[in-house]
Amino acid sequence: MLDGILSVHKLRWATSRQYSINVDLFSLGIYKEPENLLSMKPSYSRPTVLSRYFFASLLFPLVLLSGAPLTRAQDQDDVIRTETNLVQLNVGVVDPQGRAITSLSQNDFTVYEDGVKQRILHFDPANAPFSLVLLLDVSGSTLSFRPQFKQAALRFLDALAPEDRVSVIQFNEKVKLLTGFTTDREKTGYAIDKRADGAGETHFFEALKYALTELDKEGKQRRKAIVVLTDGLDTQLRNLDRPLLAKAQNDQEAIAAIDPKASNALNAVLTAADRQGVSIFPLALPSGDPKRLPLPDPVINGIYYAARARLQILADRTGGRLNDIQRLDQMARLYAEVAAELRTLYTVAYQPAGERARTGKWHEIKIEVGHPELIVRTRPGYFAR
Numbered sequence: 001m002l003d004g005i006l007s008v009h010k011l012r013w014a015t016s017r018q019y020s021i022n023v024d025l026f027s028l029g030i031y032k033e034p035e036n037l038l039s040m041k042p043s044y045s046r047p048t049v050l051s052r053y054f055f056a057s058l059l060f061p062l063v064l065l066s067g068a069p070l071t072r073a074q075d076q077d078d079v080i081r082t083e084t085n086l087v088q089l090n091v092g093v094v095d096p097q098g099r100a101i102t103s104l105s106q107n108d109f110t111v112y113e114d115g116v117k118q119r120i121l122h123f124d125p126a127n128a129p130f131s132l133v134l135l136l137d138v139s140g141s142t143l144s145f146r147p148q149f150k151q152a153a154l155r156f157l158d159a160l161a162p163e164d165r166v167s168v169i170q171f172n173e174k175v176k177l178l179t180g181f182t183t184d185r186e187k188t189g190y191a192i193d194k195r196a197d198g199a200g201e202t203h204f205f206e207a208l209k210y211a212l213t214e215l216d217k218e219g220k221q222r223r224k225a226i227v228v229l230t231d232g233l234d235t236q237l238r239n240l241d242r243p244l245l246a247k248a249q250n251d252q253e254a255i256a257a258i259d260p261k262a263s264n265a266l267n268a269v270l271t272a273a274d275r276q277g278v279s280i281f282p283l284a285l286p287s288g289d290p291k292r293l294p295l296p297d298p299v300i301n302g303i304y305y306a307a308r309a310r311l312q313i314l315a316d317r318t319g320g321r322l323n324d325i326q327r328l329d330q331m332a333r334l335y336a337e338v339a340a341e342l343r344t345l346y347t348v349a350y351q352p353a354g355e356r357a358r359t360g361k362w363h364e365i366k367i368e369v370g371h372p373e374l375i376v377r378t379r380p381g382y383f384a385r
Contacts, residue, residue, distance in 0.1 A: 086121060086349040087113070088277025090223065090319050091367055091378040092341070100344035101374055102126040111350050112366040113381075122349035124223055129163035130342055131181055131218040133211040134188070135228035138198035139172040141287050142231075145328050146197075149229055152331035153192045156227065157185050159339035165222075167214055171207035172198040173235070181218060201235040204228075205265040208280070208314075212272040223347045224278040225320070227338055229331070231288025232307040237265060245302045254302030260309035267383075270317050274382040277349070279320040281338050282311045286325055319379035348378075358384050 091109070093101045106123035134153060142149060157166065165181040168191040178191035208226065215224045241258050248254035260266070273280060286292055288311075290304035315322040321341065323334045348367065364381040 085275060086220070086277075086351055087274075087365070087382065088122075088220075088347060088349040089365065089367065089378045090225070090277065090279045091346045091348055091376060092319075092344055093346070093369060094375050094377075096373060096375070100126075100341075102344050104346065104369060106348075108370045109346070109348055110368045110370075111348060112368070113350075113352055113363055115364075115366075116353060118350040118353060120348055120350050122221065122347075124347035126344050126346050127161070128223055128347065129161060129165065131165045131215060131222045131224050132160070132167070132342075133215060133226045133228075134166055134168045134192070135207055135211055135226055135230070136168065136170045136192070136196050137172075137202060137204070137228070137230035137285070138170045138196055139202040140199040141202065141233065142229075142285065143199055148328050149331055150192055150196060152335045153196075153229070154189055155332040156335035156339055157188055157192075159336045161343060164342075165218070167211075168192055168196070169207060169211055169214070170196050170198060171203055171210075173201040173203055174198075175203065175207045175210045177210075177214070181214075202230070202233055203236060204230055204232060204234040205237065205269055208269045209272065212269065212276065212278060215278055216276060220276075223345070224276055225281060225342060226278060227281045227283070227335075229283045229285065229335075230311075231285040232282065232311040233288050233304070234265070234307065234310075237263060237307070237310075238303050241303050241306055242299065245299045248298040248302060251296070251298055251301045254298035255305050258302055258306040260306045260313060263310065266310050266313065267385075269314070271383065271385045273318045274379075274385075277347070278318060279345075279379075280314045280318045281320040281323065281341075282315055283323045283325055283331065283334055283338070284308065284311050286327070289324070317379055319377070360385055 089111075093104060095101060102125075105125075106120055109120060109123070111118045111120060134156065136149070136153065138146075160166065163183060165183055166179075166185075166188045167181045168178040168188055170176050170178055178195045179188055182188060208228070211226050211228075215222075215226070218224065240263075244257045245254050248257050272278075288304065288307055290296075290301055290308060293300060293304060312322050314320070321338075323338065325331055325334060352363070361384050362381055363384060365379065367376050367378055369376055
């Protein structure tokens with residue numbers, strides 16, 4: 001029992017110490033994920049066991065006497081761990097003709113938050129690998145063209161860099177992980193072609209939250225993105241939007257009745273994406289286009305316009321891009337364009353100067369490059385939540 005108590009305290013100390021070292025190395029851009037402490041094999045030789053008990057007999061009174069200060073130190077570590085999160089940005093740079101510029105270095109970038117210049121702590125060139133979630137809408141609205149969207153998703157895999165790690169997740173009324181992150185394209189291809197299937201409701205924002213949870217496991221230094229094929233018509237949000245439209249007499253009143261930005265589900269996803277620096281690239285299916293409704297009325301129009309507006313907000317706020325699919329035969333090309341765009345993005349990370357309390361305040365981000373003629377695109381800022 002004594003040995004177990006000491007092992008726990010030594011493990012806590014080692015974890016706390018390892019974290020302190022990681023913060024310093026991370027700021028230098030040379031941090032590497034530590035090995036799992038629990039996987040380290042202890043030595044059971046006789047001298048080691050004897051010395052362990054001898055050491056325990058000396059330290060046991062100190063452990064008992066210092067229990068309260070140790071707890072306070074661990075609490076402080078928790079605070080540090082929360083407050084030292086970097087702001088990570090995926091950044092695209094193009095020339096005036098729209099051609100991607102992929103040859104810039106860290107010294108070419110300057111980051112401002114709320115007008116204050118920030119020190120760049122981490123930089124990835126455009127050819128650095130991504131961790132990607134390929135999110136597939138297998139609700140009832142995609143049944144009629146399921147073979148086409150599977151082929152388009154397979155084309156997307158072909159266009160990725162070999163080192164990109166991909167996870168495939170499908171969603172309808174349930175969210176299901178088809179394969180975890182891997183560079184094995186045969187495995188991800190099988191998941192798309194043979195395992196992706198379903199019908200029913202569309203729990204789009206639940207799927208986004210699940211995807212962000214999976215991406216969080218990839219570590220802080222990974223470049224991250226979500227590419228999602230969907231009409232954006234989340235069933236749960238439709239049910240929340242409908243009562244707001246009860247008094248709408250025309251399309252204008254219906255559109256004005258819903259504030260897409262006020263959605264709790266949307267803001268929860270944006271907050272999680274901000275903390276990880278995840279860019280979201282929606283491929284919006286024509287079935288969710290409010291301009292294509294066969295029998296529109298104010299209520300249906302209001303719901304569809306709000307859903308499409310939320311897709312646009314997801315892309316704009318995270319530094320991604322919304323791709324409208326006008327025809328189903330465009331899916332493969334748009335998937336390939338997203339894959340190509342990912343290979344042109346830089347990643348820049350900085351630690352905001354000063355304290356950053358989570359008060360919900362908006363912090364504006366601006367990035368400049370050393371060539372005034374170039375055009376820079378990234379997310380516009382974040383709410384400190």
